[in-house]
Amino acid sequence: xxxxxxxxxxxxxxxxxxxxxxxxxxxxxxxxxxxxxxxxxxxxxxxxxxxxxxxxxxxxxxxxxxxxxxxxxxxxxxxxxxxxxxxxxxxxxxxxxxxxxxxxxxxxxxxxxxxxxxxxxxxxxxxxxxxxxxxxxxxxxxxxxxxxxxxxxxxxxxxxxxxxxxxxxxxxxxxxxxxxxxxxxxxxxxxxxxxxxxxxxxxxxxxxxxxxxxxxxxxxxxxxxxxxxxxxxxxxxxxxxxxxxxxxxxxxxxxxxxxxxxxxxxxxxxxxxxxxxxxxxxxxxxxxxxxxxxxxxxxxxxxxxxxxxxxxxxxxxxxxxxxxxxxxxxxxxxxxxxxxxxxxxxxxxxxxxxxxxxxxxxxxxxxxxxxxxxxxxxxxxxxxxxxxxxxxxxxxxxxxxxxxxxxxxxxxxxxxxxxxxxxxxxxxxxxxxxxxxxxxxxxxxxxxxxxxxxxxxxxxxxxxxxxxxxxxxxxxxxxxxxx
Amino acid sequence: xxxxxxxxxxxxxxxxxxxxxxxxxxxxxxxxxxxxxxxxxxxxxxxxxxxxxxxxxxxxxxxxxxxxxxxxxxxxxxxxxxxxxxxxxxxxxxxxxxxxxxxxxxxxxxxxxxxxxxxxxxxxxxxxxxxxxxxxxxxxxxxxxxxxxxxxxxxxxxxxxxxxxxxxxxxxxxxxxxxxxxxxxxxxxxxxxxxxxxxxxxxxxxxxxxxxxxxxxxxxxxxxxxxxxxxxxxxxxxxxxxxxxxxxxxxxxxxxxxxxxxxxxxxxxxxxxxxxxxxxxxxxxxx
Numbered sequence: 100x101x102x103x104x105x106x107x108x109x110x111x112x113x114x115x116x117x118x119x120x121x122x123x124x125x126x127x128x129x130x131x132x133x134x135x136x137x138x139x140x141x142x143x144x145x146x147x148x149x150x151x152x153x154x155x156x157x158x159x160x161x162x163x164x165x166x167x168x169x170x171x172x173x174x175x176x177x178x179x180x181x182x183x184x185x186x187x188x189x190x191x192x193x194x195x196x197x198x199x200x201x202x203x204x205x206x207x208x209x210x211x212x213x214x215x216x217x218x219x220x221x222x223x224x225x226x227x228x229x230x231x232x233x234x235x236x237x238x239x240x241x242x243x244x245x246x247x248x249x250x251x252x253x254x255x256x257x258x259x260x261x262x263x264x265x266x267x268x269x270x271x272x273x274x275x276x277x278x279x280x281x282x283x284x285x286x287x288x289x290x291x292x293x294x295x296x297x298x299x300x301x302x303x304x305x306x307x308x309x310x311x312x313x314x315x316x317x318x319x320x321x322x323x324x325x326x327x328x329x330x331x332x333x334x335x336x337x338x339x340x341x342x343x344x345x346x347x348x349x350x351x352x353x354x355x356x357x358x359x360x361x362x363x364x365x366x367x368x369x370x371x372x373x374x375x376x377x378x379x380x381x382x383x384x385x386x387x388x389x390x391x392x393x394x395x396x397x398x399x400x401x402x403x404x405x406x407x408x409x410x411x412x413x414x415x416x417x418x419x420x421x422x423x424x425x426x427x428x429x430x431x432x433x434x435x436x437x438x439x440x441x442x443x444x445x446x447x448x449x450x451x452x453x454x455x456x457x458x459x460x461x462x463x464x465x466x467x468x469x470x471x472x473x474x475x476x477x478x479x480x481x482x483x484x485x486x487x488x489x490x491x492x493x494x495x496x497x498x499x500x501x502x503x504x505x506x507x508x509x510x511x512x513x514x515x516x517x518x519x520x521x522x523x524x525x526x527x528x529x530x531x532x533x534x535x536x537x538x539x540x541x542x543x544x545x546x547x548x549x550x551x552x553x554x555x556x557x558x559x560x561x562x563x564x565x566x567x568x569x570x571x572x573x574x575x576x577x578x579x580x581x582x
Numbered sequence: 583x584x585x586x587x588x589x590x591x592x593x594x595x596x597x598x599x600x601x602x603x604x605x606x607x608x609x610x611x612x613x614x615x616x617x618x619x620x621x622x623x624x625x626x627x628x629x630x631x632x633x634x635x636x637x638x639x640x641x642x643x644x645x646x647x648x649x650x651x652x653x654x655x656x657x658x659x660x661x662x663x664x665x666x667x668x669x670x671x672x673x674x675x676x677x678x679x680x681x682x683x684x685x686x687x688x689x690x691x692x693x694x695x696x697x698x699x700x701x702x703x704x705x706x707x708x709x710x711x712x713x714x715x716x717x718x719x720x721x722x723x724x725x726x727x728x729x730x731x732x733x734x735x736x737x738x739x740x741x742x743x744x745x746x747x748x749x750x751x752x753x754x755x756x757x758x759x760x761x762x763x764x765x766x767x768x769x770x771x772x773x774x775x776x777x778x779x780x781x782x783x784x785x786x787x788x789x790x791x792x793x794x795x796x797x798x799x800x801x802x803x804x805x806x807x808x809x810x811x812x813x814x815x816x817x818x819x820x821x822x823x824x825x826x827x828x829x830x831x832x833x834x835x836x837x838x839x840x841x842x843x844x845x846x847x848x849x850x851x852x853x854x855x856x857x858x859x860x861x862x863x864x865x866x867x868x869x
Binding site for chain 1: 763
């Protein structure tokens with residue numbers, strides 16, 4: 100596995116300059132090759148021209164002396180020619196006679212007069228007029244025949260130092276490397292800053308998208324809109340349109356949730372009326388009994404007890420409804436009693452569907468947590484469980500405290516919570532409001548409440564039914580007092 | 583200058599052997615032809631200009647300085663009347679002593695004398711004349727006393743010739759060239775005018791540094807300024823002699839002498855060249 104991330108995963112601000120640098124290097128290599136090839140060719144052409152000019156001058160000057168076999172005159176020409184031809188640095192020049200002996204050389208110590216030209220040296224030269232170039236040793240060898248009236252009277256052999264040409268080549272290579280390297284770096288930097296500048300609107304967009312994910316859907320301000328290119332401007336416009344749509348939807352969903360709340364209140368009210376009405380018949384009977392048997396203390400006592408229980412039941416139902424829908428509770432505290440009221444509110448739901456409610460409140464003492472919110476969460480989940488459970492099924496609620504958190508588990512025996520509904524509770528990010536037509540406003544409200552209390556919810560699907568576990572952090576005592 | 587010479591050459595060339603051919607150019611009022619053999623300053627334009635200016639002033643007529651590559655050419659021109667006077671080597675003088683009159687003899691180190699040197703390349707181990715046997719030898723000119731005759735005479739005394747004594751030999755037609763040839767290693771030994779070698783030691787030490795003297799001859803009469811015998815009494819010729827003798831007293835003349843590293847001129851006598859003549863005769867007898 101590669102140690103580096105795949106190229107497509109790299110940021111554009113890195114990829115583009117790298118691509119520019121790679122292209123520049125490729126272009127530089129190609130151009131350098133072309134320049135060098137052309138330079139080498141030009142240098143060889145120039146060297147040939149210069150060498151020919153050198154040999155033309157030398158042969159014209161030396162020919163009369165060679166015809167006469169004049170050692171001194173030949174040497175004098177070769178000696179004076181040294182350094183006279185710019186561009187041709189002759190290391191030595193030899194005039195060789197047709198018999199292979201030296202008539203004279205510019206370096207007579209190495210090539211004494213009338214001695215044979217060394218065979219090893221002779222092999223470096225062409226046997227006809229021309230130039231042999233050896234870049235490795237930085238030398239070129241020239242041969243030029245000397246002719247008079249059609250007869251060969253000898254030839255000039257000269258060794259040329261081409262180190263200066265090779266030096267120019269090295270300098271050109273160095274210049275190419277430096278210039279192209281500097282250009283590659285400069286273009287890469289320009290590419291980096293240009294791309295960074297061009298991608299700035301994406302950063303703005305990303306920031307606002309992240310805010311939206313956190314629940315704050317805000318349009319991108321106009322001042323950013325003015326600075327960006329038209330493509331990004333359109334993108335910003337679309338984002339702002341979306342932000343407005345989301346905002347509208349939120350408002351609408353809130354209204355719907357409110358309406359749902361009142362609808363539920365209506366249902367609860369009718370349930371409560373039923374719960375109140377039920378004991379009323381018995382209570383009327385008790386009153387009748389009291390009226391007819393007022394002298395019998397036992398009957399009187401039983402009837403009054405019955406009346407008391409009936410009134411207590413009515414009081415419980417009414418109080419629970421008041422606490423839930425009129426507010427007024429302390430939002431920084433949850434008392435165990437506040438939770439224990441909830442079964443009264445769902446009495447009607449459980450009664451009608453003949454559900455068994457297993458209510459276990461293991462919270463021993465008041466907790467530093469938003470009580471009304473917790474009641475709302477628990478009530479919503481409980482109502483949902485009641486609605487989902489089949490006739491005669493069982494619904495269980497368990498509230499407990501552990502490791503600084505309040506844990507509320509609500510289970511039912513329903514067909515199971517659909518995936519999209521479960522997501523309203525469990526999604527970590529912002530939850531999109533359900534559409535007007537769809538169900539789940541209660542769960543959406545519950546999910547938002549859970550998030551507001553920094554809690555999490557887990558939906559467990561069991562063989563029969565669903566179990567929803569909500570875990571809400573509870574402030575420590577010290578924190579609560581400080582608050 | 584050149585057209586005058588050319589015209590004269592054409593005129594005289596058609597009758598080179600005739601008496602009229604040696605009739606003096608100095609008789610003509612329009613100019614004076616003075617020949618120079620290549621000594622060591624064979625390319626010193628400034629010196630030639632100074633000599634021309636000095637002689638023109640003193641002779642009150644245009645002076646043409648004639649230079650040729652070899653001594654022989656100058657001698658031939660002098661003898662054929664193409665030149666009114668010439669500075670030649672003592673060898674041609676002794677060869678044609680009956681036809682040439684001495685006008686003046688240079689004073690080198692206050693004497694009208696000089697020596698022949700035999701030099702070798704500094705890397706050569708030769709210590710004496712006999713050690714140069716088998717070397718490649720550079721002569722100056724076949725008509726030069728110091729650059730050929732003395733060495734030739736030394737070989738004649740040894741009953742040998744350059745072709746037998748030396749591995750190879752060639753002429754460079756200039757004393758400075760002998761130093762160049764020996765210094766560069768083209769030749770391992772060479773015959774040269776001692777006066778030229780000494781002067782060049784001061785003026786071109788880098789060139790002379792690579793040579794070393796292995797033999798010095800006896801003192802010989804210095805190469806003289808001569809005129810054809812037939813015109814020696816002509817006013818212009820006499821004026822030339824006087825101009826040369828007066829050179830140390832003239833500012834321009836002093837400059838010329840300074841460049842030539844000479845002290846002045848003296849009137850020479852033929853007996854100063856007896857030794858040279860003796861050597862020439864010996865060599866001539868061998869040939």
